[in-house]
Amino acid sequence: xxxxxxxxxxxxPLAGTMVTTNRLxxxxxxxxxxxxxxxxxxNTVINSLLLVKQPDLGILFGELLAILVPTVLAVVALRADxxxxxxxxLPSAADCLLAVPLAVSLAVLNxxxxxxxxxxxxxxxxxxxxxxxxxxxxxxxxxxxxxxGLAVGAAVSExxxxxxxxxxxxxGSPLGRTGAILLTSFLFAAxxxxxxGIASYTLAGVVLGxxxxxxxxxxxxxxxxxxxxASALVLLNVAGLExxxxxxxxxxxxxxxxxxxxxxxxxxxxxxxxxxxxxxxxPAPPSPQGPPPERFVSTPPLAPVLKRKTLGWLAVGCAAIGxxxxxxxxxxxxxxxxxxxxxxxxxxxxxxxxxxxxxxQTRLASRINQEFDALMDVNESGRISLSQFLRLMWVYGEAxxxxxxxxxxxxxxxxxxxLITRADSEVRHL
Numbered sequence: 001x002x003x004x005x006x007x008x009x010x011x012x013p014l015a016g017t018m019v020t021t022n023r024l025x026x027x028x029x030x031x032x033x034x035x036x037x038x039x040x041x042x043n044t045v046i047n048s049l050l051l052v053k054q055p056d057l058g059i060l061f062g063e064l065l066a067i068l069v070p071t072v073l074a075v076v077a078l079r080a081d082x083x084x085x086x087x088x089x090l091p092s093a094a095d096c097l098l099a100v101p102l103a104v105s106l107a108v109l110n111x112x113x114x115x116x117x118x119x120x121x122x123x124x125x126x127x128x129x130x131x132x133x134x135x136x137x138x139x140x141x142x143x144x145x146x147x148x149g150l151a152v153g154a155a156v157s158e159x160x161x162x163x164x165x166x167x168x169x170x171x172g173s174p175l176g177r178t179g180a181i182l183l184t185s186f187l188f189a190a191x192x193x194x195x196x197g198i199a200s201y202t203l204a205g206v207v208l209g210x211x212x213x214x215x216x217x218x219x220x221x222x223x224x225x226x227x228x229x230a231s232a233l234v235l236l237n238v239a240g241l242e243x244x245x246x247x248x249x250x251x252x253x254x255x256x257x258x259x260x261x262x263x264x265x266x267x268x269x270x271x272x273x274x275x276x277x278x279x280x281x282x283p284a285p286p287s288p289q290g291p292p293p294e295r296f297v298s299t300p301p302l303a304p305v306l307k308r309k310t311l312g313w314l315a316v317g318c319a320a321i322g323x324x325x326x327x328x329x330x331x332x333x334x335x336x337x338x339x340x341x342x343x344x345x346x347x348x349x350x351x352x353x354x355x356x357x358x359x360x361q362t363r364l365a366s367r368i369n370q371e372f373d374a375l376m377d378v379n380e381s382g383r384i385s386l387s388q389f390l391r392l393m394w395v396y397g398e399a400x401x402x403x404x405x406x407x408x409x410x411x412x413x414x415x416x417x418x419l420i421t422r423a424d425s426e427v428r429h430l
Contacts, residue, residue: 025081027074032169035074036187039161042066043191055134056142059149068157071165086164091217095272098265099211099220103227105262106207108244108254110200110228111235115245123196128242137237146233155225162188162205163212163221171213177273181209204228207266214272240344339379342389346376349396353413356405364410371417378424388423392416 043066050058137143170180185205189198208221244250350372395416399409
């Protein structure tokens with residue numbers, strides 16, 4: 001008969017496998033770095049195979065296979081606490097609302113930072129064209145693939161790895177919470193394989209890390225990450241721009257509000273993070289006999305850090321909604337009022353109308369060129385009103401809704417163009 005051992009003589013767990021933080025098990029930093037190297041290799045191999053031969057499949061499933069699956073398998077294999085390691089907590093309503101203006105302002109600042117970086121370290125033309133090709137969406141199917149793959153799949157996969165598994169593991173190392181955010185942000189930038197984007201990706205990583213630490217919810221970084229990626233899709237495919245810079249600096253009517261809103265919203269999350277850190281209980285000192293068995297069974301949730309009154313939450317929510325409306329309004333109105341932004345859609349409409357004509361319609365083609373040349377002159381002078389431009393885009397959208405533009409629809413579009421040029425001529429003669 002073998003005598004049973006008491007809990008006091010129970011063998012400790014394998015060294016270097018888990019650390020105990022606030023009675024919850026998370027992987028050690030060595031496992032975090034090992035998982036990063038694994039996903040880095042898988043991401044390189046899978047994307048090099050899929051994105052070249054089947055770009056749509058690569059966009060949809062590349063990061064899911066290379067990042068999400070290994071991350072989930074690592075948590076399961078290590079028997080870590082899933083909820084703590086991956087920060088699977090529901091955020092508050094205020095955190096969700098403030099994430100929207102933070103995401104929009106971050107997209108603007110990252111765009112400006114990328115423009116400044118390109119002055120010193122230009123992006124090769126081949127790489128720029130490849131990125132534009134992967135982001136380009138014309139049909140409904142292409143939009144669906146890119147939204148699901150880039151705005152949803154990439155955000156979920158990368159945030160669960162970096163702000164979930166890695167940052168949580170590194171926070172228990174000698175680096176501390178600040179060092180964990182910085183190291184994770186740099187590795188996040190390195191994962192994208194674009195040297196010219198290290199500065200902008202690192203900035204995004206720091207912001208995402210702060211929001212993850214402040215809210216202890218992975219959903220906030222996922223929301224910000226997804227909105228940031230979606231803004232790049234909209235900028236390229238709707239506005240026809242790769243950057244808001246003209247050619248380097250973003251117009252002040254966009255950049256200045258973005259800086260102010262970014263500072264206000266990020267300060268909120270920094271304050272939340274500092275309060276969360278100061279309120280967190282100190283970890284229990286390690287026992288020479290190893291942690292008691294119950295620590296591996298019970299995983300009580302962390303105590304809530306902030307308790308706000310109803311009026312306080314209402315004020316924060318109203319401020320968040322108002323801030324989001326102001327940001328989106330300034331952003332899109334500034335885009336539509338900019339001659340540089342309107343120039344590309346006008347060129348695109350002209351090209352589509354010319355392509356819709358048979359070769360025999362030379363007279364109508366000449367009229368189209370004349371009318372759009374006059375429209376471009378009005379645009380360059382900045383005298384197209386917002387309502388006129390939106391009306392032109394509405395008529396053009398209705399004409400393209402069935403995929404075929406008839407001569408009657410071309411005439412309707414030309415009528416809108418003439419209304420704009422005649423109104424400008426009447427104003428100049430007053």
